[in-house]
Amino acid sequence: MDEGLTEATAIFVQKDKQEWQIKSSNTGNQLYGWFTNNNDNVTVIMVHGFGVDHTSLNVHAQLFDKLGCNVLQVDNQAAGKSEGKYLGWGYLESLDLLDWIKKVSLERPDDKIILFGASMGAATVMLTSQYDLPKNVKLIIEDSGYTSATDILSYHCQKRYHIKGKLLIGGISLMSKLRAGFSYRQTDCRLALAKNKVPMMFMHGKNDFTVPFEMRDELSTCGQFGKRTYESLGVHIRSYYVDSKNYQVAVENFLEKYL
Template sequence: MIIILLILLLLVVLILNAFFLYVQKRGSKALGSEAPKVKMDDGLAEATDVFVKKPKQTWEIKSSNTGNQLYGWFTDNNDDVTVLMVHGFGVDHTSLNVHAQLFDKLGCNVLQIDNQAAGKSEGKYLGWGYLESLDVLDWIKKLLSERPNDKIILFGASMGAATVMLTSQYDLPKNVKLIIEDSGYTSASEILSYHCQKRYHIKGKLLIGGISLMSKLRAGFSYRQTDCRKALSKNKVPMMFMHGKNDFTVPFEMRDELSTCGQFKKRTYESLGVHIRSYYIDSKNYQMAVENFLEKYL
């Protein structure tokens, strides 16, 4: 009987480990196999190509949390405002080149980073925004060591949006003036539950709880630590919540829930776009919303 129980326990552990690797290993496609194909507004692709070709400094830091070597690319516009851009799940910094082009056009310096376990940066496991939020603190320190007088804007998309929201709970330097989140989710548990129901018509609560436990053992954090609502309750930095109503990767309703959290200054923007593609199809209004937010609170 004891042997049977041990075998069953081992099977459970192996199954949970397999699911953990599926949703957290480098390159995971647990939230979708590829980015949605969307035709950009006229001129965006050309402007982005111009931005990509601009000279960039390669920056490096070592994560104080994991010890991983992390990489970023700095575009210097000789401005006193720098936008630190955090990409999403299963991609790298180039996924936000179009958005980086927007901030470059507005005259800001741009620091695009590869999260741990993404792009050039080291690491085995994605952190669902939690591990990445700790690394953002290190990037802020690096930025201020290079440019101590810069005003800093945090911008994140999808998991990157969760990252900057989770970062907001910490005691941030006064240089961090604004946060912009585009298409962020409420927590790792809830976005995984959403996809379980959407794809397999199950809630998967026990499964997700087991994966969270495996994450605690192997990656050093549980999914409780990815709750953006709790983080926002501690936030003091003005924040803009941006989301497309046709987003089927992170449901639009999550934006409405997140934007009601906390007592900080906030603004919202919405489009008819799909996941992280509002700027692609509504570029004039998206840019206007960003510009107005910067003019109001920066």
């Protein structure tokens, strides 16, 4: 990690945070988030990835805190303190993100909102872009997001087990539909981006072997909206860790142009 990031993150973690709660309008689960108030008129909602919780984005959260933004770090359903039984590959989480947007709009009606997501959280914010978002949602930043659940599972089936896994993934998708209420067809970020109208930045590392870098180029060519791209030599969700200065400049320039 670049010099100074560990110390800066530790300072951010110690800042006062308000615990927010909402009930998912989709599942009824109780969801939790932590709000860091910088008395700014910009709030960044931060969505974490698969198998972790909101603390996994503390390093990124301190960046937005340093830029003066308010920060809302949420626990997805079935993660951290939030209730729930299933992860949704970004689809279920996108429905919950709509509820978090409503919560911020209710608590802070004058705030501009930025959506930031990493990995599955990146898929979440991209999938959320297909909905009719309120006008106070100004920008979206995705870091290391995949094109769809089917694509990323197929990629790892071939990489790890040297099989295409088409029937296996199809069977899992059917089980997901029966148990969790969604199929993997609903996780296609390309279809969502075709409907998006919000400026978006695509941030990926060339040494990402969890989500192949090529997915960034595929995603960033979808839809007609304001776009920025950024790349580093980092691995999965670690661009900011090893290229913090350029990463911060890219974010600042994106905010300056579109916010």
